[in-house]
Amino acid sequence: MSALDAARTLFVELTGSAPEGVWSAPGRVNLIGEHTDYNEGFVLPFAIPQRTFAAAGLRDDDRIRIASTFADEPVEVALADLGTLFPTPSGAEPGVPEWSAYALGVAWAIGLAGAAAPSRGVDIAIASDVPVGAGLSSSAAIEGAVASALDDLWDLGLDRVTLAQVGRRAENEAVGAPTGIMDQMASMLGRPDAATFIDCRTLATESVPTGFTAEGLEVLIIDTQVKHSHSTGGYRERRDACERGAALLGFGSLRDADASDLARAAELMDDVTFRRVRHVITENQRVLDTVRVLAADGPRAIGELLVASHASMRDDFEISVAELDLAVETALAQGAVGARMTGGGFGGAAIALVEREAVAQIADAVTRAFADAGFAAPHVFTVHPADGPHRDA
Numbered sequence: 001m002s003a004l005d006a007a008r009t010l011f012v013e014l015t016g017s018a019p020e021g022v023w024s025a026p027g028r029v030n031l032i033g034e035h036t037d038y039n040e041g042f043v044l045p046f047a048i049p050q051r052t053f054a055a056a057g058l059r060d061d062d063r064i065r066i067a068s069t070f071a072d073e074p075v076e077v078a079l080a081d082l083g084t085l086f087p088t089p090s091g092a093e094p095g096v097p098e099w100s101a102y103a104l105g106v107a108w109a110i111g112l113a114g115a116a117a118p119s120r121g122v123d124i125a126i127a128s129d130v131p132v133g134a135g136l137s138s139s140a141a142i143e144g145a146v147a148s149a150l151d152d153l154w155d156l157g158l159d160r161v162t163l164a165q166v167g168r169r170a171e172n173e174a175v176g177a178p179t180g181i182m183d184q185m186a187s188m189l190g191r192p193d194a195a196t197f198i199d200c201r202t203l204a205t206e207s208v209p210t211g212f213t214a215e216g217l218e219v220l221i222i223d224t225q226v227k228h229s230h231s232t233g234g235y236r237e238r239r240d241a242c243e244r245g246a247a248l249l250g251f252g253s254l255r256d257a258d259a260s261d262l263a264r265a266a267e268l269m270d271d272v273t274f275r276r277v278r279h280v281i282t283e284n285q286r287v288l289d290t291v292r293v294l295a296a297d298g299p300r301a302i303g304e305l306l307v308a309s310h311a312s313m314r315d316d317f318e319i320s321v322a323e324l325d326l327a328v329e330t331a332l333a334q335g336a337v338g339a340r341m342t343g344g345g346f347g348g349a350a351i352a353l354v355e356r357e358a359v360a361q362i363a364d365a366v367t368r369a370f371a372d373a374g375f376a377a378p379h380v381f382t383v384h385p386a387d388g389p390h391r392d393a
C-alpha cells in the first residue's frame with residue numbers, strides 16, 4: 001500500500017469516514033552546508049521524492065486528534081489545551097508522546113501564526129515513506145504535511161516560508177529539539193530538479209538548478225541505519241561550541257566570520273572550539289562555491305567540494321561515525337563524483353553523486369563493504385530533487 005493510501009485507511013479506521021483531503025510534504029537531503037543553519041549561514045538542500053501524508057478533516061467539536069501508522073494509539077487534546085502544553089519547559093519531555101508533539105506542536109504554532117485562534121477541531125492520520133531518523137528529515141515532512149493540512153482546513157492562507165517557521169517552532173518549542181530552519185525550508189520550497197539555496201540569516205532563498213538529471217547523475221542515499229537523536233548531547237555540544245567561538249571572536253554568530261578570522265580564532269580558543277569554528281567557516285564557503293560551480297561548470301565539478309565537506313565534518317566537527325566514513329570511502333573508491341555524510345551526524349545517511357550507469361555497482365560495493373566490516377546492512381536507494389508540499393486528494 002502506498003503511504004497516501006495508508007494515511008487514508010488510517011483516517012477511516014480512526015473516524016469511520018473518509019478524510020476531507022490528503023496533504024503531503026517531502027523529506028529532504030542536504031547537498032552541502034552542514035551545521036551552518038543555526039550559525040545563520042548557508043545551506044543547499046533539496047526535497048526528495050519520499051513524502052509524509054496527512055489525511056485530515058474538521059470535527060464538530062474543539063478537539064484535535066492525531067494518529068500515525070508509526071504509533072499504537074492516537075493522541076487527543078482540546079485545542080485550548082495546546083497553549084498549556086506548549087512551549088514545553090526547557091529540558092523537559094513534552095507533555096504528550098514525543099511523536100505526537102511534532103503534529104500537535106504545529107497545530108499550536110500555526111494557531112499563533114494565523115490571524116485568529118482556530119476553534120474547529122480536527123482529526124489527522126499520518127503515514128510516511130520518509131525513513132525516520134536517517135537524516136532525511138522525516139520531522140520536517142510530518143510538520144510540513146500537518147501544516148499544509150491545517151493551513152487549508154482552517155483557511156489561514158499562510159505562505160510557505162511562514163509554514164516553514166511554524167514547523168521549526170513546533171520542533172524547537174514543542175518537541176524540544178534545538179534544530180535550525182533548514183529542514184522545513186527545504187521541504188516547503190522543493191522544486192523538481194533544483195536545490196534550494198538558503199541564507200539562514202535573512203531567510204532569502206534561491207532555487208538552484210542542479211543539472212543532475214540532465215547530466216545523467218543520480219544521488220545515492222546510503223542510510224547506515226545508525227540512529228541519531230537530535231535531542232541528545234552531541235548536537236547541543238556542537239551548538240554551544242559555535243556560540244562560544246562566535247562570542248570569543250566578538251561576533252553575534254559565526255556567519256560574520258570568514259577565512260580571514262581563522263588565525264585569530266586559533267589564538268583565542270581551545271583546539272576543540274577552534275576546529276568547530278573552522279568547520280562552520282569553511283563549510284559556508286563550500287556552499288557558496290557549490291552554487292557558483294554548479295552554474296559555471298556543471299554538477300560533475302562539485303565532487304571535490306562534497307569530499308572536502310565530509311573531511312571537515314569527520315575531522316573538525318567530529319560528527320561522523322565509522323559507518324558513514326566507510327560509505328563515503330567506498331563510493332569514492334568505486335568512482336563516485338563526490339560523497340559526504342549528510343544531516344546532523346552521529347549516524348544517519350551519506351550521499352554519493354554517481355553516474356546513472358554506476359548506481360548498482362556502487363550500491364553493491366557499499367553493501368559488501370558494510371558486511372565485511374561487520375556493520376548492519378545499509379539501506380541504499382537513489383533520490384532526485386523533487387516537489388514541495390501539495391494537496392494530493
Ligand code: ADP
Binds near residue numbers: 133142
Ligand atoms: P529525522 O528528521 O532525521 O528523520 P528526527 O529525530 O528529527 O529525525 O525526527 C524523527 C521523529 O519525528 C520520530 O522519532 C517521530 O517522533 C517523528 N516522526 C517522523 N515521522 C513520523 C510519522 N510518520 N509519524 C509519527 N511521528 C513521526
Ligand code: MG
Binds near residue numbers: 137138139140183
Ligand atoms: Mg529531523
